[in-house]
Amino acid sequence: MWKWIQRQASPKVFYGTCSRLTPWFFWPFISLLLVGLYWSLVVSPADYQQGDGYRIIFIHVPSAILSMMVYAIMAIAGGIGLIWQIKMAEVVAKVSAPIGAAFTIIALASGAIWGKPMWGAWWVWDARLTSELILLFLYLAYMSLNSAFDNPRTAAKSSSILAIVGLINLPIIHYSVKWWNTLHQGYSVGTGGLKDPDMQIALAIMFLASIFLYALLVSIKARTEVLIREQNSRWVKEEVSGVVL
């Protein structure tokens, strides 16, 4: 296993791994998504307080968790790139940023749409919402810093440092509902907030589907990035000429 991971540091091997894994991420994602949507929209009962409005939780919570998870992966991969000079870790960090930003946008948008019927407002400057918005800005800052350099290695170095410094925001987002008196509701998972087993199953399936979606997008975007970075090497030439479009 460890040897296998080490071999992924080679662009050619990593490209091949991503190509082979793409269908293994795509089909589980589609199946989990369909089952998850059915469980969220049909099987799960209405909530005793929020009626059917609570169903937004099945996209809101998975995308919010992913927005933080992807950020952590991005910062760790960036750190690995900084410490061990592994270029493929830089690639993973770079392609993760737009995916994480999209998850953050979904979390913020679904949250705003959920907030309107429940709180009467699309947006409030509550600690949870504000810290999540800062996460979006961190992603945008990372992406613009990364694209500001011509040399991909220099870009990876400076943006990875930004990503690592920004890690401080993750515990702030997570504990914000505990540390401050927020309008945002407290934890739903692991605290008895979401009690119905069907609701828990639906949330778990949607969460798994989101993880596969992230992996799928990384496996596609990383290949594009590797091709661009390694365009002067021989294997890219062979690989590209072998592809029939």
Place this chain on the structure above:
Amino acid sequence: MTMVEYFSFLPYGKYAFYVWLAYGVSAITVIALFINAKQNHTKTILSLKNKFSISQ
């Protein structure tokens, strides 16, 4: 007639507008992300094919 009333014929009644809007926005974001990733990959391969055929 407000949007909320207009869409209340859908499942989830008075919450229909909000629930379907949230699911719709998320679906569009995910589909856009996926199509963009696919298109970028195809474009990159095409431009590299061009580059290599010129240099040969």
